[in-house]
Amino acid sequence: xxxxxxxxxxxxxxxxxxxxxxxxxxxxxxxxxxxxxxxxxxxxxxxxxxxxxxxxxxxxxxxxxxxxxxxxxxxxxxxxxxxxxxxxxxxxxxxxxxxxxxxxxxxxxxxxxxxxxxxxxxxxxxxxxxxxxxxxxxxxxxxxxxxxxxxxxxxxxxxxxxxxxxxxxxxxxxxxxxxxx
Numbered sequence: 001x002x003x004x005x006x007x008x009x010x011x012x013x014x015x016x017x018x019x020x021x022x023x024x025x026x027x028x029x030x031x032x033x034x035x036x037x038x039x040x041x042x043x044x045x046x047x048x049x050x051x052x053x054x055x056x057x058x059x060x061x062x063x064x065x066x067x068x069x070x071x072x073x074x075x076x077x078x079x080x081x082x083x084x085x086x087x088x089x090x091x092x093x094x095x096x097x098x099x100x101x102x103x104x105x106x107x108x109x110x111x112x113x114x115x116x117x118x119x120x121x122x123x124x125x126x127x128x129x130x131x132x133x134x135x136x137x138x139x140x141x142x143x144x145x146x147x148x149x150x151x152x153x154x155x156x157x158x159x160x161x162x163x164x165x166x167x168x169x170x171x172x173x174x175x176x177x178x179x180x181x
Contacts, residue, residue: 026168028107029104029107029168029172032103032104032107033172033175033176037176037179043096047088047089050088051085052085054081054084055081055082055084055085058078061077062074062078062081096179100169104165104168104169105162105166107165108161108165109146109161109162109165111146112141112161117146121140121147121148125148125150128148128150128159131150131157132155132157135152136152137150137151137152138150139151142160145163146160147159147160147162147163148160
């Protein structure tokens with residue numbers, strides 16, 4: 001189980017109140033992450049295979065040019081082909097990472113349609129008040145991100161749905177990074 005990473009001043013009991021919501025959100029996100037990981041792996045494999053095929057073709061062309069020209073020219077071409085194929089893979093990896101970010105954020109925003117959303121807001125408000133004090137100003141379900149944003153003087157806590165989604169993404173970032181190794 002992955003614990004929410006909040007300010008150390010939050011009483012543990014308040015975080016436990018959010019655990020069912022956190023588990024549900026993470027469960028839905030994990031299913032989608034698994035699907036995205038599979039799609040990403042297939043796509044990455046295809047991109048790598050094509051890049052390797054392109055690289056192999058470029059290597060062969062470079063070999064033939066190298067027979068007619070200076071050896072250093074062939075080595076430069078080979079290095080460029082390797083860099084190009086790596087750049088293709090890196091671009092695709094970034095596209096897939098951004099798709100995951102967009103999906104997780106969109107799923108988090110869907111929580112606003114859940115009948116339990118009012119309870120989630122109540123719990124987030126309790127956590128924010130516990131952190132900032134009873135005099136905190138609470139912005140409940142603000143547009144466009146929903147959730148709770150609370151301020152007390154210069155202190156601010158952001159429990160908007162996009163911020164919560166970003167925290168969840170940070171937690172699964174290590175697992176997603178393993179796709180590329």
